[in-house]
Amino acid sequence: MNNTASREIKKVAEILTFWFAGVTDETRIDKKADPFKKWFTKDANFDQAIRTRFENNLVAAQTGHYKEWEKTAAGRLALIILFDQFSRNLYRGTPKMFENDPLALNLTLRSIQEGMDRPLSLLERIFMYMPLMHSEARDIQALSIECFGKLVNESQQKNPANVPYFEYSLGYAKQHRDIVERFGRFPHRNVILSRATTPAEQIFLAQPGSSF
Incomplete structure (x- = not known):
């Protein structure tokens, strides 16, 4: 193994260790504790940590610098986290937060x-499947429900104590699916993407919990 390959393997491991913080399918999940809490809440310090450590890697990935990572499941997951998750942390509230969604x-x-x-753990697969949930295509949303449903079923065998968390994730996927089924897109993105909002979307956006 040459030095470049070794560095890239270490970078994949660094991204996954940063994001998952050592949790496995044997970990008892508490969504109010880290790292679970950090995944889905706005935290300026967490965003800054990602910017400091990984923004250069995201830029490199966008230009195809890490194509070798695609040869392994772990490498693909690291790329998906860069494109789908870190983009949202780094460019929150701007159109750039969605620019890498097609790559993911x-x-x-x-x-x-x-x-x-x-080959990935159930928790890792949540984030491998997350780009499905973020899609504004109805057929992709249907696949999202299928994939997150499998996680619920498999968690019953691997760690029944964590079934509620995977059911929660499936419920969240269903919320996304329902919005795309209704509007063909996520209305809460309209302002960021400079899209005109329809009267029906305006009524929807006035409701609590309409945005993610």
């Missing part, structure tokens, strides 16, 4: 088709 979704769809999601 392409990796997710290929990984499912090739079975490269299967």
Whole structure:
């Protein structure tokens, strides 16, 4: 193994260790504790830590610098986290937060088709499937429900204590699916993306919990 390959393997591990903080399928999940809490709440310090450590890696990934990572499930997951999650942390509230969604979704769809999601833990697969949930395409949303449903079923075998967390994730996926089924897009993105909001969307956005 040459030095470049060794560095890239270490970078994949660094991204995954930073994001998952050592949790496994054996970990008892508490969504109010870290790292679970940090994944889905706005935290300026967490965003800054990502900016300091990984923004250069995201830029490199966008230009295809890490194509070798696609040879392993862990490498693909690291790329998806860069494109789908870190983009949202780094560019929160701007159109750039969504720019890498097509790259993430392409990796997710290929990984499912090739079975490269299967070696990952259930928690890791949540984030491999997250680009499905973020898609504004109805057929992709249907696949999202299928994938998150599998996680619920498999968690019953691996760690029944964590079933509620995977059911929660499936419920969240269903909320996304329902919005896309209704509007063909996520109305809460309209302002950021300079899209006109329809009267029906305005009524919807006035409701509590309409945004993610």
